Amino acid sequence: MGNSVYSPGTLPARLTPHEYEVNFSDINPGLSLHEAMVEADRCYFCYDAPCVTACPTGIDIPLFIRQISTGTPRAAAKTIFDSNILGGMCARSCPTENLCEGACVREVAESEPVEIGRLQRFATDTLMDENIHPYKRAHETGKIIAVIGSGPAGLACSHRLAMHGHNVEIFEEKPFLGGLNQTGIATYKTVNDFAQQEVEWLLKIGGIKFQLNKTVKDLEDLHKLTQDYDAVFVGAGLGDVNRLNIGSDKFQEAVTFIEELRLASDYGNIPIGRNVVVIGGGMTAIDAGVQSKLLGSENVTIAYRRSRSEMGASEHEINLALKNGVKLLTNAVPLGMSGDGTDEKLILGRTEIIGGKIQQIEDTIELPVDQVFMAIGQKLEFGPGSLAIDAGKIVVDSHGRTSVPGIWAGGDCTNLGEDLTVTAVAQGRDAAEDIHRHLSK
């Protein structure tokens, strides 16, 4: 007999292979042609459309939907990629309910927005499935730019620079490209290794070289780069995580867990606790909680120190967690552990928010726990020396310029980062345009 949902402790193989396959299949499969045509029909082709305003990359959404509805999904894809070269991943991972679809006038009119995300995926999948890369490089400029990090910001920046005829060299710490697109998005949102396929497709533009397992961590490295390259773009993300000061081997970082899932070849090999608690209230907490459940955990609780309305995760994501049987415990802060072995408990203190500040009250809760995932935020790993830093992030202006001439930055590592793929894409792209202007002088 193998393990089951009710087997005590932290164990692999709680489910059957078929159950894993079902649980980690595409959560929001692509639209069929008929579905896409019916949905595209619903777009009003708004003037100065609110969905476009709400999109950090400013995709011309009414235009691409009209192109779908007139039977030209490839042209639609080109419209999307013109603004967002990672439009395929954004179609899968964007919290559209907070962005384009949240702003859709049909959300106002009928509480049923046009399914912009799925239409975007329909268009981008059409072009990418045919392995067509729709851009050519401008004449070579002879300039070369160093890009640190190959997440969405670095990739978007690299592609745009390459389009303008510049050469790009990417420095990536991990043994693969993609950054959080590869490791940080819940598995069921990006099945079939889409992130790697997208990177390969993006690189078809040409002019982009990369070094894997190459860490650029300090000022000395950076200074060398500014001497050897015409410009430097930092899209290093947040490589480090915040930790709780509770000593227990049951504590694990949620981002590591999510990455492990993304890179797993067999979900049955991943041990998961019968009782899991996720600490945090953002998208990472949701991703870790839902996927714990999908791995076969019996009890999964997301514990957040503030109220539900203050959670960073969108309502849509919270509902996804609840639908999957994850429990929410709000106004609870972890204090420590009690017991031992399979009988260990996490002790949480009740909180109240008074004047915006968290205050612990005389009330504690004990939860049986085999595994605790911490999802309480990430922080900059990159030690940037003389770069101006604010609240632990690199300070940039709207063009992505840092305080040091010749160095641009974008994505989560900057003070303008929003922990969103689509925002990182926009910042990488815009920094590339600014670098191009700068180098064209």
Next chain:
Amino acid sequence: MPSLNSTFAGIKSPNPFWLASAPPTDKEYNVSRAFEAGWGGVVWKTLGLDPHIVNVNGPRYGAVWGPDRSLMGLNNIELITDRPLGVNLKEIKSVKRNYPDRAVVVSLMVPCDEASWQGILPQVEETNADGVELNFGCPHGMSERGMGSAVGQVPDYIEMVTRWVKSNTRMPVIVKLTPNITDIRYPARAAKKGGADAVSLINTVSSITSVNLDTFSPEPSIDGKGTHGGYCGPAVKPIALNMVAEIARDAETSDLPISGIGGISTWRDATEFLLLGAGNVQVCTAAMAYGFRIVSELQSGLLEWMNDKRFESVTDYRGLAVSNVTDWQNLNLNFVTKARIDQDLCIKCGRCFAVCEDTSHQAIVINSGRTFEVIDEECVACNLCVNVCPVEGCITMEQLKPGMVDKRTGQTVDENPLNWTQHPNNVLACTTD
């Protein structure tokens, strides 16, 4: 309780909804199903002389679609019945025997000589059908052979053939008119002169619905080629309404019964035809799009409306809108309206702004918070914003009452009507002094 009973050109039916001469009325099987569903009458698919004609063996219909692929326009290259005359006559007799309370009118199209008509009319009478409809409308195929719209486009022929028919039958004669002419009043007058008991219109509009972008063939494509077909469905309703009104308000034909046809899909469409002077209506495309069951909605809708308006019978309101159809020159130029946007209903799509700014009079402004407002100084009341707004009732036209100032012209609205015939800018205007 109001009654839907109808008498048209002396032909009685339990309601004014007839199926038009077309594929749905080609066989006893279909017509029986239609009567079971509740249709008041049918005009049997057009009969011709033997040997019966043949149809193409590829697609007969082409289409124009609206949002969500709803069928806005249908075009066909089907000819008249392709079954032997005897078979049709036998089935007509059977249907009329089984459904004596329903109207069964037989559409006819034979060569343009009196002998042909003298030959077929007694055979139709023998079926106990209620009347005949002369198909002078079909614009494709048969017209190449000197029939259908080839007759309907020449008023003298209409008059001649109608007279032949009237002098060879006791049955009521309805003349079906083609819209493929410049002025519908001439064929209608000719039908009346020939002695017609009624006219029915419109038949289909000559059309090519689409061209295949891969094969370069018109659709429907028959071995790489296409031909113009007859266009019908909701898209042609405005053309039909105008033609019905033109006949209804023409002094020479105002007393000529009209069977209204053209894009009638709902009870509302049907009622509009009746208000513009039609005595009954004929439906085809809507049935071909949804099946016969739609007649239930046609009946219930019309009954509810009649009840609301306190009308007892169909004749109570027939033609009530005719006197409101006039020539442009008679329209009151002192009637001034302005567009008004209901901010509570507005969903902020901005379509009104886009079309007004790009294609009209720059009379809508976007305020902060993406609210849209009409600039009275610029608004000419063209109605385009009303027409493009996706929310019904969100943008309306509000009348400026006499005494108010039209901010666009700076003039006070006069309570006395003024039309073009009286306008100072009209050099031909009639003056009283």
